[in-house]
Amino acid sequence: MPDRPTLDGLEAKWDAVWHEQGTYAFDRTAPREQVYAIDTPPPTVSGSLHMGSVFGYAQTDAIARFQRMRGKVLFYPMGWDDNGLPTERRVQNYYGVRCDPGLHYDPSFSPPSEVPKEPVSISRPNFVELCLQLTAEDEKAFEHLWRTVGLSVDWAQTYTTIGPEAQRASQRAFLRNLARDEAYAQEAPTLWDVDFRTAVAQAELEDREMPGAYHRIGFHRADAEPVFIETTRPELLPACVALVAHPDDVRYQPLFGTTVTTPLFGVEVPVLAHHLADPEKGSGIAMICTFGDTTDVTWWRELDLPVRSIIGRDGRLVASPPDGVEPAVYAELAGKTTKQAQKRVVELLHESGDLVGEPKAITHPVKFYEKGDRPLEVVTSRQWYIRNGGRDAVAREELLQRGKELAWHPSHMQTRYDNWVSGLSGDWLISRQRFFGVPIPLWYPLDGAGEPRYDEPLVPAESRLPVDPSNDVPDGFDEAQRGAPGGFVGDPDIMDTWATSSLTPQIAGRWEDDPDLLGRVFPMDLRPQGPEIIRTWLFSTVVRSHLEHDVLPWRATTINGWVLDPDRKKMAKSKGNVVTPMPLIEEYGSDAIRYWACSGRPGTDTAVDFGQMKVGRRLATKLLNASKFVLGFPSVADGPVTEPVDLAMLAALAEVAGSVTAAFEDYDYARGLERAEAFFWSFCDDYIELVKGRAYSEGPEAASALRALRLALDVQLRLFAPFLAFATEEVWSWWREGSVHRAPWPRAEELPGGGDPDVLATAGAVLAQVRKAKSAAQVTMKTPVRLLRVGNATPVLDRVRAAQTDLVNAGIVQSLEVVEGDADFVEVTLGDPPTKS
RNA sequence: GGGCGAUUAGCUCAGUUGGUUAGAGCGCUCGCCUCACACGCGAGAGGUCACUGGUUCGAGUCCAGUAUCGCCCACCA
Numbered sequence: 075m076p077d078r079p080t081l082d083g084l085e086a087k088w089d090a091v092w093h094e095q096g097t098y099a100f101d102r103t104a105p106r107e108q109v110y111a112i113d114t115p116p117p118t119v120s121g122s123l124h125m126g127s128v129f130g131y132a133q134t135d136a137i138a139r140f141q142r143m144r145g146k147v148l149f150y151p152m153g154w155d156d157n158g159l160p161t162e163r164r165v166q167n168y169y170g171v172r173c174d175p176g177l178h179y180d181p182s183f184s185p186p187s188e189v190p191k192e193p194v195s196i197s198r199p200n201f202v203e204l205c206l207q208l209t210a211e212d213e214k215a216f217e218h219l220w221r222t223v224g225l226s227v228d229w230a231q232t233y234t235t236i237g238p239e240a241q242r243a244s245q246r247a248f249l250r251n252l253a254r255d256e257a258y259a260q261e262a263p264t265l266w267d268v269d270f271r272t273a274v275a276q277a278e279l280e281d282r283e284m285p286g287a288y289h290r291i292g293f294h295r296a297d298a299e300p301v302f303i304e305t306t307r308p309e310l311l312p313a314c315v316a317l318v319a320h321p322d323d324v325r326y327q328p329l330f331g332t333t334v335t336t337p338l339f340g341v342e343v344p345v346l347a348h349h350l351a352d353p354e355k356g357s358g359i360a361m362i363c364t365f366g367d368t369t370d371v372t373w374w375r376e377l378d379l380p381v382r383s384i385i386g387r388d389g390r391l392v393a394s395p396p397d398g399v400e401p402a403v404y405a406e407l408a409g410k411t412t413k414q415a416q417k418r419v420v421e422l423l424h425e426s427g428d429l430v431g432e433p434k435a436i437t438h439p440v441k442f443y444e445k446g447d448r449p450l451e452v453v454t455s456r457q458w459y460i461r462n463g464g465r466d467a468v469a470r471e472e473l474l475q476r477g478k479e480l481a482w483h484p485s486h487m488q489t490r491y492d493n494w495v496s497g498l499s500g501d502w503l504i505s506r507q508r509f510f511g512v513p514i515p516l517w518y519p520l521d522g523a524g525e526p527r528y529d530e531p532l533v534p535a536e537s538r539l540p541v542d543p544s545n546d547v548p549d550g551f552d553e554a555q556r557g558a559p560g561g562f563v564g565d566p567d568i569m570d571t572w573a574t575s576s577l578t579p580q581i582a583g584r585w586e587d588d589p590d591l592l593g594r595v596f597p598m599d600l601r602p603q604g605p606e607i608i609r610t611w612l613f614s615t616v617v618r619s620h621l622e623h624d625v626l627p628w629r630a631t632t633i634n635g636w637v638l639d640p641d642r643k644k645m646a647k648s649k650g651n652v653v654t655p656m657p658l659i660e661e662y663g664s665d666a667i668r669y670w671a672c673s674g675r676p677g678t679d680t681a682v683d684f685g686q687m688k689v690g691r692r693l694a695t696k697l698l699n700a701s702k703f704v705l706g707f708p709s710v711a712d713g714p715v716t717e718p719v720d721l722a723m724l725a726a727l728a729e730v731a732g733s734v735t736a737a738f739e740d741y742d743y744a745r746g747l748e749r750a751e752a753f754f755w756s757f758c759d760d761y762i763e764l765v766k767g768r769a770y771s772e773g774p775e776a777a778s779a780l781r782a783l784r785l786a787l788d789v790q791l792r793l794f795a796p797f798l799a800f801a802t803e804e805v806w807s808w809w810r811e812g813s814v815h816r817a818p819w820p821r822a823e824e825l826p827g828g829g830d831p832d833v834l835a836t837a838g839a840v841l842a843q844v845r846k847a848k849s850a851a852q853v854t855m856k857t858p859v860r861l862l863r864v865g866n867a868t869p870v871l872d873r874v875r876a877a878q879t880d881l882v883n884a885g886i887v888q889s890l891e892v893v894e895g896d897a898d899f900v901e902v903t904l905g906d907p908p909t910k911s
Numbered sequence: 912g913g914g915c916g917a918u919u920a921g922c923u924c925a926g927u928u929g930g931u932u933a934g935a936g937c938g939c940u941c942g943c944c945u946c947a948c949a950c951g952c953g954a955g956a957g958g959u960c961a962c963u964g965g966u967u968c969g970a971g972u973c974c975a976g977u978a979u980c981g982c983c984c985a986c987c988a
Binding site: 352675679688 | 923954984987
C-alpha cells in the first residue's frame with residue numbers, strides 16, 4: 075500500500091496485468107446459458123475515435139463487468155469496420171491516390187512520400203493494399219485507446235469486416251439469400267452519387283436544405299393556351315415524359331388524355347392524372363422526368379411511361395439525346411454538368427419566350443448520400459437487393475414482430491425501429507460500384523456475342539469462399555476465358571459495408587467455421603449501439619438473422635445517447651468541435667472518463683462535461699484515500715459486528731447493494747453509479763468520521779468498527795468496479811487475491827443483518843448540527859463542545875443513545891444531555907478552541 | 912405533414928409505482944491545515960418544477976391542450 079496513493083499510471087499498469095492474466099478471456103467451454111454475449115459495435119476505422127464512441131463503449135463495459143461479476147462468462151469481442159467508402163476516401167486523401175480498375179497490379183508500387191497535387195492512378199489491388207495498410211495502423215491505435223479506457227474486451231476475439239473470415243461469412247450469407255430468392259438483381263432507377271459513382275441505399279440518405287428556384291415554363295398545346303408548370307430543375311426538360319396533375323383538380327381535368335409539346339425540345343408528351351400530384355405545389359401540374367427524383371420513379375412506374383434518360387453516371391448530360399428530342403438544341407447541353415446545363419436551358423427558354431418571369435428563389439430539401447457532397451441523381455443500373463420487407467407486407471410484418479420481441483433500453487427507441495420498417499419504400503440495395511469491400515461472389519457466362527447471361531450466374535461452392543471474381547475463376551473455366559465470347563465475366567461490384575456488418579454476431583461467433591462456438595454465443599444477449607444506426611446496423615442485422623436463422627440476433631439492445639460538445643452542440647468534423655479522448659484521459663484519468671460516460675443516462679444525449687470528469691477523478695482519488703485509511707488499521711480476527719452504528723451502516727449498505735443490482739439488471743448503469751456514489755460519500759463524511767475515534771481505541775467496540783470498515787470497503791470496491799475499473803483494482807490488490815473484476819458481485823446476504831439504518835442517519839444529523847455550530851462560530855472542528863443537548867421523542871433519543879460514544883468522539887463533546895418530550899431540538903454549547911501549537 | 916424525446920437552482924442533471932418544508936454535483940459566499948485525503952473538510956445562499964386547464968384529500972410526478980428546443984420519418988414539381 076503506497077503512502078500517497080495516486081491514479082496516475084494505473085491504466086498501463088493494470089492493462090498489462092489483465093492482459094497477462096487473461097482476466098477477460100472468454101472460456102469457450104462454458105455452456106450457452108452461462109454465457110453473456112455482447113455484439114459489440116465494430117467502430118468505423120477512419121482516422122480517430124471521438125468522445126461519442128468512448129461514451130457508449132464505456133457504458134457497455136460497465137454492464138459487461140457487472141455481468142461478469144455476477145458469474146456470467148463474457149463473450150465480449152471487438153471488431154473493426156474497415157471495409158467500405160470511409161476507408162477508401164481516407165486512403166485517397168492520405169496518400170493522394172485514386173483507384174483505376176483498368177490498371178494492372180504494380181508490385182513495386184509505393185505511395186508518394188508527399189501527397190501530390192494531382193492524384194496518382196493506381197490499380198485496384200494496389201489500392202486495396204493501401205487500404206489494408208492504413209486500416210491496420212488505425213486499428214492498432216484504436217485498440218490502444220480501448221485498452222487505456224479499460225474495456226474488458228477479450229482481445230483474442232477481434233475481427234475486421236474486410237478480413238477473410240468476415241468475407242467468407244458475408245459471401246456465404248449472400249449466396250444463401252440468393253438460393254432462397256431473398257437476394258435478387260434488378261435493372262432499375264437507383265439513387266446514385268455522381269462523385270463516388272456508386273448506388274446508395276435508402277438507409278444512407280439524408281436531406282439537406284438547398285437553395286433552388288421555381289422556373290415557370292410553358293408547354294405547348296396543339297392549338298390553344300400554353301400549360302404552365304413550375305420546376306426547380308429546368309435542365310431536365312429533355313428528359314420529360316409526361317405532365318401530371320391530381321385527378322380531382324378541375325383546372326387540369328380537361329387536359330387529361332391530351333398531349334402537349336415540350337418547349338425547346340419538341341417532344342410530344344401526355345397529360346396524366348395521379349393522386350401524388352399536389353394541387354398546392356407550384357402550378358398544380360408537374361412535369362415527370364426520367365429521373366429527377368424518387369417521385370418521378372413512382373410516376374414512371376405506376377403510369378407506365380417510357381424512359382428518356384439524359385444524366386450519366388458521372389453526373390453530366392449524356393452525349394446523345396433520347397429519341398425524339400431536338401438534336402440541335404440538345405447538342406448545346408451534352409457533356410455539361412447539371413448546373414451548367416441548367417444555366418444554358420434557362421437562357422434558351424428566355425430567348426424562346428417559354429420562361430415566364432424571373433425564377434423564384436426558394437430553399438427546399440434535397441436528397442444527399444450522407445457521406446456525399448453533391449445531390450444524388452437517379453440513374454438506371456443493374457443492382458443487387460436483399461428483401462427487407464420494403465416491397466412485401468408479410469415480410470414487413472414479420473420484421474416488425476421481431477422488433478417487438480427485442481427488449482429495448484430505453485423502450486421508446488423501439489418506435490424508431492417501427493417507424494423505419496413501416497416507412498420502407500423498397501428493398502435493401504446492397505451492391506456498390508466501389509473497390510474496398512467484399513465482392514459479390516458471382517460470375518456470369520458470356521454468350522456467343524460476349525454478352526453476360528445475368529439470369530444464369532455462376533455460383534461458387536461455399537467451400538471456396540471467400541472468392542474475388544475479378545481474380546478467381548469459376549469452376550469449369552480458365553482465366554483465358556475471362557471476357558471472351560462463350561467464357562465468363564466476374565460481377566464487378568462489391569457489397570455495401572452494412573451487408574457485412576449486418577452479420578457481426580455470425581462473424582464474431584465464427585458461424586460455419588466453428589459451429590460449436592456459435593452454438594455457445596448465438597443468439598447473443600446484448601446489442602449496444604447508437605441511435606442513428608437503428609435504421610442501418612440494427613435493422614439489417616435483424617433482417618439477416620431473421621432470414622438465415624429465423625431468430626432474433628440478440629435478446630436486448632441498449633441505445634446510448636448522443637454526445638454533444640461542451641456547448642451542447644452536436645459534434646461534427648465539419649464544425650471542428652470534435653473532442654478527442656486521449657488528451658482528456660491523460661488529464662483526468664480513465665476512471666474519470668468512465669465516470670462521466672456512466673453518469674449519462676441510457677439513451678440520453680449528454681454533453682462533454684469537464685466538470686463531471688473532475689468529479690469522477692475526485693471520486694476515484696477519494697476511493698484510494700478512504701481505502702488507505704481503512705486498510706491502515708491492523709486487521710482483526712473474524713468476529714461479530716456488535717455496535718449499533720456499525721450495524722446501521724452495514725444495513726444501509728445492504729440496501730444500496732440491492733438497488734445497484736436492480737439498476738444494473740434493468741441496464742441502468744447510471745442509476746447504479748449514482749446509488750453507490752451517494753452511499754460512499756456519506757460513508758466517508760459521516761460513518762468514518764463517527765467511528766474514527768472508536769476504531770483507534772481498543773476492545774470489542776473497536777474490533778466491531780474495524781470489521782465493519784473492512785466489510786464495507788470490500789462491498790463498495792465491488793460495487794464501483796464496473797465504473798472505476800482501475801482504482802478499484804488498485805485497492806483490491808492491496809489486500810485481496812486475484813482481480814476485483816473476477817470477484818463475485820456483492821449480495822445483501824454477505825452483510826450482517828439486524829441493523830437500523832436510522833441510527834446512522836440520526837447520528838449524522840446530530841453531528842451535522844455540531845459542525846454547523848462550529849462553522850458558524852468560525853472555529854476549527856477540533857473545538858470541544860462543552861454541552862450538547864438533544865431534545866426529541868423517545869425512539870429518536872434511543873438512536874442517539876445507541877450512537878452516543880461515536881457522537882461524543884466525533885464532536886469532541888464533553889457532556890451530552892438528552893431531553894425526552896415533544897420538543898425537537900439540538901443545542902450546542904461550544905468550549906474554547908484549542909490553542910494553536 | 913406524421914412520430915419520439917426533452918423543458919426542475921447561474922450551469923449539468925437526479926427525482927423508480929402521485930404523499931409531509933423539491934435533491935445532488937459544479938459554480939458562488941463564509942469558514943477550517945480536524946492524526947486517509949488541501950486534487951481535502953465543514954457550513955451557507957440559490958428553485959412560483961415551461962405555460963394553461965383537468966383528475967385527486969393531495970400533482971414536479973397522472974390526463975388534455977399550448978409554447979420552445981432536439982431527433983427520426985415523409986412523394987423535395
